[in-house]
Amino acid sequence: MLNRDHISKAADVPRIAGAFVYLATGVEMPFDAMYFTLIWTCSLQLLRSLKVSSGLLRFPRLRLALTLFANPVLLTSGFGTVYFWIKTFFANATIDQVVTNFRRHRTFAEAVIHTAEDHNPGAHIGAGDLSCLILDAGILCLGMKMFEYRHELASSFYSIVSTCAIIATTSIFVNVAIARRIGLESDEALAFAAKSVTIALGVPTMQQVNGSMTLMSALCILSGMLFQMSGDYLFRILRINDQKVRKQPRNGSGSDTEKGPRERSGKDDRSGEETKIVAAGVTVGINAAAMGTAHLIERDSTAMAYSALSMTIFGGMTVALTALPGVSYLLVFLASR
Structure with missing residues (x-):
């Protein structure tokens, strides 16, 4: 059977290959891709090791602090930034040139179209462009998870849609007005x-x-990262039992008169738990979007499907609202006051 050592050795092969390709041809994309793959996998392994470490059980506060700041997105962003600045020094290039070479197009489809035109993939495909394929695969995984919970989503569909519609309609105006009020520039407030x-x-x-777009991207990543760092702690404080548990077998003893109140009480408790799970999922989907939903998938949370649905509806409504001329004019007016 494969163990972690086998997987680690197998992962070393493409990393070494990427280094040789860079040294032989000067093409940076394979080496960039393997570097970020290495940082990401090591960050994930570090976080998992901290969570299951028996030595840290005696120091709960230290364990909590380490797991908070060992967030894979945070570590990868930090080491990636250092990597980019090192490249600017050795390649004698500006940081803008390094970042542009890392991701040359907004979508992978654009990169493929330009590559088909001049047959020069090195000029159009960077390591960041390849990451779009991983994001597309992630969206497909979300769809499969939502299909798995289709019955639960159907029972709460109208409440989720109405909640997302109300919050999307109000938040785009309130957020811009508050951002402008605290002194941000017009384009920053619109973000x-x-x-x-x-x-x-x-x-x-x-x-x-x-x-x-720069500030908007930073805000999206920051909100998701904050939930990934503190989500488990918040769920524990709020006593949201969102993780799957096995159903206990029924005990055949007891009279019908004893079972009646117990069954009603059990149904009320389950109904209350389900309401909390739906509310938690909608809250995560609206505020932490894809990164928050990914964290719920990692913790095997039953709130994941509600988060994915609310994230999709909330984002779609935000785009649809800003596409209306009257709404976009009003947002620009609020940002320029």
Whole structure:
């Protein structure tokens, strides 16, 4: 059977190959891709090791702090930033050139189209462009998970849609007004209109209102990262039992008169737990979007499907609202007051 050592050795092969390709041809994409793959896998392994470490059980506060700051997105972003600045020094290039070479197009389809035109993949495909394929696969996984919970989603569909519609309609105006009130520039304030959607949905929103895509992307990542760092702790404080548990076998003893009140009490408890799970899923989907939903999948949470659905509906409504001329004009007016 495969163990971690076998997997680690197998993962070393493409990393070494990427280094040889870079040294032999000067093409940076394979080495960039393998570097970020290495950092990401090591970050995931570090976080999992900290969570199951028996030595840290005696120091719960230290364990909590380490697991909070060992977030894979945070570590990968940090080491990736250092890597980019090191490349600027050795390649004698600006940071803008390094980042542009890392991801040359907005979508992988654009990269493929340009490659087909001039047959030069090295000029159009960077390591960041390849990551789009992973994101597409992640969206497919979300769809499969939502199909798995289709019956639960159907029973709460109208409440989720109405909640997302109300919050999407109010938040885009309130967020922009508050951001402008605290002294941000017009384009920066407009970035808050899409602060809680995925980056893929935030881009067309910013194009409609000419907002800052850089700040919008940072806000989307930050909100998801904050939930990944503190989500388990918050769920534990709020006593949200969202993880799957095995059903206990029924005990055949007891009279019918004894079972009646117990069954009703059990149904009430389950109904209350389900309501809390739906509310938690909608809250995560609206505020932490894809990164929050991914964290719920990792913890095998039953709130994952509600989070994925609310994330999709909330993001779609945000894009649809900002596409309306009257709404976009009003947002620009609020950001310029």
